[in-house]
Structure formats: structure tokens, C-alpha cells
Amino acid sequence: MYEQILSMIYGGIVYGSVLSLISIGFSLLYGVGKILNLAHGFFYVLTGYLAFWILPIFNYDIWLTISVSLIMITLIAGVVYLALIKPLQHSELNVVLITFALAFFMEQFIRAVWGSEYHTIYQLIIFQGTSEFMGISVINQSVFLVIVSLVLVAAFTLFINKSKLGRSIRAVSQDREAAQLMGINANRILLYTVMISGFLAGVAALLYLPNYTLDPVQGWTRLTDAFAVVILGGMGSLFGSFAGAYVIAFANNFTSIFIPNGPSWSHVVPIILILITLIARPRGLFGKKEIM
Numbered sequence: 001m002y003e004q005i006l007s008m009i010y011g012g013i014v015y016g017s018v019l020s021l022i023s024i025g026f027s028l029l030y031g032v033g034k035i036l037n038l039a040h041g042f043f044y045v046l047t048g049y050l051a052f053w054i055l056p057i058f059n060y061d062i063w064l065t066i067s068v069s070l071i072m073i074t075l076i077a078g079v080v081y082l083a084l085i086k087p088l089q090h091s092e093l094n095v096v097l098i099t100f101a102l103a104f105f106m107e108q109f110i111r112a113v114w115g116s117e118y119h120t121i122y123q124l125i126i127f128q129g130t131s132e133f134m135g136i137s138v139i140n141q142s143v144f145l146v147i148v149s150l151v152l153v154a155a156f157t158l159f160i161n162k163s164k165l166g167r168s169i170r171a172v173s174q175d176r177e178a179a180q181l182m183g184i185n186a187n188r189i190l191l192y193t194v195m196i197s198g199f200l201a202g203v204a205a206l207l208y209l210p211n212y213t214l215d216p217v218q219g220w221t222r223l224t225d226a227f228a229v230v231i232l233g234g235m236g237s238l239f240g241s242f243a244g245a246y247v248i249a250f251a252n253n254f255t256s257i258f259i260p261n262g263p264s265w266s267h268v269v270p271i272i273l274i275l276i277t278l279i280a281r282p283r284g285l286f287g288k289k290e291i292m
Helices: 004-034 040-055 064-089 090-113 140-162 164-174 178-181 187-213 218-233 238-257 262-266 269-280
Strands: 130-133 136-139
Touching: 004 040, 004 136, 004 140, 004 164, 004 187, 004 218, 004 238, 040 064, 040 090, 040 187, 040 218, 064 090, 064 187, 090 269, 130 140, 136 140, 140 164, 140 187, 140 238, 164 178, 164 187, 178 187, 218 238, 218 269, 238 262, 238 269
Parallel strands: none
Antiparallel strands: 130 136
């Protein structure tokens, strides 16, 4: 039982760190532009496949592959905004529909280019091996992921609060019309926000996926979990997304370890939490108009 509890805590911290990076970008975009990007989970998956494609081209150079993959997914996110989201941004329903269609397209695109079989990018593991901690085995790459995630979240919080661009993002999220009257280009801010969200999802993928496998349908799982996180934490609340990510992750791991047939039920947990939150507290635990 002791080892199971430690395994649950360890798994919750690792997956919570992944979800926090994915969900913060997802929540940020909604906070700034009231945009629900249902293709967000596939930014994560596509980054993994881009790395899988780039690795042999660059002779398995880890840092060059990571850098190029992040640049590519950030630019792809920008193109998605300019080509699909921007023309429809005044209709939230149309944005939901077009990004939902894009998610399906990206899944089929991945199947067409790389097939439906599993792939691996274990060559991108930066810290090889495992370590013993309090009687359980922890993956060194996962420990690195947790550290990088916490550093990025802290840096991103400082960026939003202290930088000129960050203050512009906050201004647009609080009152778009007033921000435009002050000379802030709201469309440009939205473009940057989509690119940031794609970048954060890409970082999560490149740190987490080397220890696991790639498959075309992962995007839906990540989208469901991220959606549960921002509903629980509060749409548009970055702190809510950070806290909600760990709640969802611990709930998933608790279900997987302690509930009979847990791994199957763990996929239902986010949906149950979404329903409970929407009924009991529709704006989430920390939901408010501002993004912070």
C-alpha cells in the first residue's frame, strides 16, 4: 500500500506537470480571446510526430531536433490562427466548429503520413535511466520534466505580469475594446497568444513523449484532460489551470491504482469532474474575468 501511494503521488506530479503546460496555453487563449481551440491537443501530438520526422534528418541531434520542432509547432499555431481562427473569431460557435474539424483533419493527416502504428522518440530522452526515491523507481527524464514545468510556469507568470507584451495580453483579456482604444493591436495579441499556447503544448510533448509512445488519437485524450482542467480551475484562470492540472492528474492516478479496472475508468474521471463542476460551480474554482 505504501509503495502504491508513493507511485500515485509520483505519477500525479509528473502528469500534472504535463497537463499544466498544456492547460495554461488552452486557458490563456480563452481568457484573451474567448476562443476554445479544440485542436489544442493535436498541437501536443503533432509536435511529437514532427520530432519523430526530424530526428533522422538531423542525425539524432537532441537539441537541434527539439529547437526545430518547437519553432515549427509555434509557427503552425500561428498559421492556424491567421487562416482559420481570425476570420471566424467573432463567432465563438464557428471557432469551436472549425477547430474541432481541424482536430479531425490533423488526426487523419498523421495517420496518412506516419501511419496508425505506434512510434517512439526515445532518442530525445535528455536524462537517461532511473533513480530510487523512498523505495520507488523514478524516471530521471520525468523528474527533469517536473522541474522544467515548474520553471516555465513561474517564468510565464512573471512574463504575464511584468513584461510589456504580458501586460498587453492582460489588458486584452480584461477589456478588448478599451485595450484597442489604448493602441493595443488585439489581433496581434491573439496571434501571439495562440503561438504561445502551441509552444507550451510542444514543450510538454517533447519532455513527456520520449518515455512513452506516439499514436494519432492521443490528441483527444489530452484535449479532454485539458478541458477538464480549465473547467475545474476556471476558464481563463492561469492559477486555476495550474492547480486543476494536478487535481485531474492525481484523480487519474488514484483511479488507475486503487479502483478495480482502474486504467479504463481513469479516462472517465475528467468527464465526471467536468459535469460535477459545471453543475456545482459553473465558473470553476478560480474562474474570473481576468486571466490571472
